[in-house]
Amino acid sequence: MTSSYIPAPAGDSDGYDPAAIESKWRERWQTRGTNKVDIAGGERPFYALMMFPYPSAEGLHVGNLFAFTGNDIYGRFQRQQGHTVFEPLGYDAFGIHSENYALKVGEHPMRLIPKNIANFRRQLERAGLMVDWSKSLDTTAPDYYKWTQWVFLQLYQRGLAYKKKAAVNWCPSCKTVLANEQVIAGACERCGTLVEQRLLEQWFFRISDYAGRLLDNLDTLDWSDTTRTAQRNWIGRSEGARVVFRVTSGEEITVFTTRPDTIFGATYLVLAPEHPLVDALTTDAQRADVSAYRDRATKQDLVSRKSTREKSGVLTGARAINPATGDEIPIWIADYVLMEYGTGAIMAVPGHDERDFDFATVFGLPIVRVVAAPDEGVDTLLAAAFTEDAGGHLVNSRQFDGLAVAEAKQAVTTWLAGQGAATAVTNYRLHDWCISRQRYWGPPIPVIYCDACGPQPVPERDLPVVLPDIPDFRPDDSGVSPLARHAEWFHVACPACGGAGRRETDVSDTFLDSAWYFLRYPSVGDDRVPFDSSITKKWLPVNSYIGGNEHAVLHLLYSRFITMVLHDMGHLAFEEPFTRFRAHGLIIREGAKMSKSKGNVVNPDAFIDQWGADAFRTYLMFLGPYEEGGDFRDAGISGVRRFLERLWLAAELASTDGEPDPAVLRKLHQTIAKVSHDIPRLSYNTAIAAMMEYMNVLRKGERTPHRSEVEPVVQLVAAFAPHIAEELWERFGHEASVFDSGWPAFDAELARDESVQLAVQVNGKLRGTLTVAREIPQEEALALALAEPGIAKHLTGPTRKVIFVPGRLLNLVV
RNA sequence: GCGCGGGUGGCGAAAUGGUAGACGCGGGGGACUUAAAAUCCCCUUCGGGCAACCGAAUGCGGGUUCGAGUCCCGCCCCGCGCACCA
The missing domain is CATH 3.10.20.590 (Ubiquitin-like (UB roll))
Known part of the structure; x- marks a missing residue:
């Protein structure tokens, strides 16, 4: 028996030529349909999803490739384990990024985006990803956003979409609403302009109704702990009570507190300046001061208002009764109380809350101790707010004196509840999701306003509401979307009465595009439904989702929310979309985050030209632990390239004469065990190190390897370096793809x-x-x-x- | 301020509580070669020593343990996220 691979004659050695074999296999995969997935019939389906990219004009970033390669390895590994693996990739191409860039370069996004996508596609294909391109999607295509609009209508029908006037961050330069996370130190994250506050009518989704479920389900998910923790913090559950304070003039003020046990120390109330009762409560003597203060507060942008620590406020002149003590206490307004959290009103307990302590100190208000540590007495002076509750017991609280804080929370709430003055409640920090954007480059929100019928949802049969191709898409200062200027689009018949109607001119947030895209991939091409029910049943929920931790909160939370709603409406059988999620790390270079301004951006094309896609992929995975990222140093890639060259040479020299060396076989089986163990944990760097170790043993002293010592390594390395693996596999005489060859058998006896x-x-x-x-x-x-x-x-x-x-x-x- | 990561050779990094530094880069030396490249071999944490060897060492200080990079307590530094959340 001889090797089916006949080495080229000496002097005409056919060495490792990545450019040649990589383009050969790109074509071969295409013609053989290696990466095409049998969606309807494939057995043991495995959905290996990665977060889709925003196709920027600069082209693919190394960070994208790092992320995608890590997912690709996991997907290819699962295929070698016998799964039908679906690894789709699409483009998240709507949004303010694209729109601003289009404005900057003076090209329409409808022309610009396809170019960017084509460039991205070219770069992605070079990377050797096992992507089924026939199932790609683009959020800006009408046949995609038709269904994004359908999702909106589902929430609308369910009563989960509503309009309200809300104070929003407004960037006067970008002429748009910004989310809080887009405001950095009072300025727009994009252009640096100081952000103002504006009141606009906006569409919201009632995600806060789902806060409890979104929080509780986290315990059941196989997700990175850091991501789950981030979501928990974001949802921000807190247990407390709503307590009603009666105003001497008759009104009632409800406050939210997590410390009902400290109510005997509540020496004043504070309302947010925007609180609806302020007008009614303010006495004539205080009216001038109050309105001056409110004017000042509303002019300030939301972020700098929140970041100012110095306490300010004014008296309303009204007084309320503390339901525990029966004392009359003053009512203030102050901007340290936020209208959007709790009830927009607090009972101030300066003895046991730092902010209240600061405020009381500034305005000379009484500070009463109602909790004491074991070594403190009733009258031990409070130099600062005493906020610890462990070990504390109540004082100055009548019948509750001596109770531990934890018990007192219960007891006081029960006592107050008996008088109708309190209810135990759970409060969440999570607020409703504002989806309106006063911009052009997004899916129009499918609503029509009619003077006779009011707001009407666009009937499903009329979807999509196509975004018109208009030359002037520049936002202006009116706070109204550019679409409003496009008369023949704007004016439309009311779907209810047929009379004159006007379209909603806001478009929706890009987070909505990405909150359901994973449902669409397997059903791409189906224009009857957003997702086919039997296909969805087969492929979802997603088995493995990989992405950046920058989306740990919003994207993942919104996706969970939308999935939960669609589940509740009977469209989906599951309520959690991603069974397993792992956050990948960040690639840095020379210790710093890659950015154009630092000039340390790596161009993947240049690296692939010089080293080959296989070496580049393997190097990216070798940099450090996948979930932590790593430092990209140009010099390091040579070691990985050398590893592939040595593999090539070993395969070229492999002979079938004699028997394999037991010591080499032992190392081989130890390597199979190590790689099999490391890939599912995404411990790619150590899996590569193990294969390198094996190569050192295999080629020790320029020994001639036996074919059976080499062939299994080709299978092990395939997920990392797919082109060279296919080439060597073919040269070993196999007709089918190495990715359909299974996984090398591990023999514990041989490994011992x-x-x-x-x-x-x-x-x-x-x-x-x-x-x-x-x-x-x-x-x-x-x-x-x-x-x-x-x-x-x-x-x-x-x-x-x-x-x-x-x-x-x-x-x-x- | 709060939350989450992280701190190990010249560098990127490995290490179920059990030989710290695997693997790779860089560096030094050697074999092969007329020469170079490639390949292969050896050395490469620091200090002392001709050497066998000895000592120190995983940000700092304590502790638990036969044994700690790993577990516990208290600090310092770096990165990321959130930030008056009642």
Whole structure:
């Protein structure tokens, strides 16, 4: 028997030529349909999803490739485990990024985006991803956003979409609403202009109705802990009570507090300046001060208002009764109380809340101690707010004196509830999702306004509401979307009465585009429904989702929310879209985040030209732990390239004469075990290191490897370096793709070392190592150790204790 | 301020509580070669020593343990996220 691969004659050696084999296999995969997925019939479906990119004009970023390659390896590995793997990729191409860039370069986004996408596609194909391009999608295509609009209508029908006037961050330069996270230190994250506050009518989704479920379900998900923690913090559940304070003039003020136990120390109330009761409560004497203060507060942008720590406020002149003490206390307004959290009103307990303490100090308000630590008395002076609750007990609280804080929270709430003054409630920090954008480049929100019928949803049969191709899409300062200027689009018949109607001119947030795209991929091409029910049943929920932690909160939370709503409406059988999620790390270069301004951006095309896609992929995965990212240093890639060259050479030289070396086989099986263990954990760097180690053994002293020592490594390396693996696999005489060849069999017998290095310690310090049989008993190991002069000389006294870890270590305590 | 990561050779990094530094880069030396490249071999944490060897060492200080990079307590530094959330 001879190898089916006949080496080229010496002098005309056909060495490793990545450019040639990579383009060969790109074509071969295409013609053979290697990456095409049998959506309807494929067995053991496995959905390996990665977060889709925004196709920027600069082209693919190394960070994108790092992320995609990590997912691709996982997907290819699952395919080699016998799954039908679906690894789709599409484009998240709507949004303010594209629109601003289009304005900057003076080209219409409808022309610009297809160019960007074509460039992205070219770069992605070079990277050798196992993507089924027939199932790609683009959020800006009408046949996609038709269904984004359908999703909106579902929420609308369910009563989960509503309009309200809301104070929003407004960037006067970008002429748009900004989310809080887009405002950095009071300025627009994009252009640096100081942000103002505006009141606009906006569409919201009632995600806060789902806060409890979104929080509770987190416990059941196989997700990165950091991501789950981030979501928990974002949802921000807190247990407390709503307490009603009666105003002496008759009104009632409801406050939210997490410390009902401290109510005996509530010496004043504070309302947010925007609180609806302020007008009614304010006395004539205070009216001028109050309205001046409110004017000042509303002019300030939301972020700098929140970041100012100095306390300010004014008296309303009204007084309320503390339901616990019966005392009259003053009512203030102050901007440290936020209208959007809780009830927009608080009971101030300066003795036990830092902010209230600061405020009371500034305005000379009474500070009463109602909680004391074990070593403190009723009258121990409060130099600062005492906010610890563990170990504290109540004082100055009448019948509750002496109760521990935790019990008092319950007891006080129950007592107040008995008088109708309180209810125990759970409050969430999560607020409703504003989806309106006063911009052009997004899916129009499918609503028509009619003077006779009011707002009407666009009937499903009329979807999509196509975004018109208009030359002037520049936003202006009116706060109204550019679409309003396009008369023949704007004016439309009312779907209810047929009379004159006007279209909603806001478009929706890009987060809505991406909150359901994973549902669409398997059903791409189906124009009857957004997602086919039997296909969805087969492929979803997503088995593995990989993406950046920058989307840990919003994108993942919104996707979960939309999925949950569609589940509740009977469209989906599951309520959590991503069974497993792992956040990948960030690639940095020379210790700094890659950015154009720092000039340290790596151009993937240039690297692939020079080193080949296989080396580039493998190097990216070798940089560091996938979930932590790594430092991209140009010099490092040579080691990975050398590894592939050595693999190539080993395959070229492999012979079928004689028998494989048992020592090499042992290392091979140890390597199979290591790689099989590491890939599912995304521990790609150590899997590569293990294969490199094996290559060192295989080629030790320029030995000629046996074919059976090389062939399995081709399968192991395939997920990392797919082109070279296919080429070598073919040269070994296989007709089918290496990705349909399965996974090398692991033999524990062959992998077992018969002798091991036993560490010998004296008092925990290493004093020597013994090469011994693996199963050596303690007595024999001890005897061998004592016979070793280098060890014996450290035994300065009688042995008091012997610790023996079989096969690993012997520790003698003297 | 709060939350989440992280701190290990010249560098990127490995290490179920059990020989710290695997693997790779860089560096040094050697073999092969007329020479170079490629390939292969050896060395490369620091200090001391001709050497066998000895000592120190995983941000700092304590602790638990026969044994700690790993677990516990208290700090310092770096990155990311959130930030008057009652």
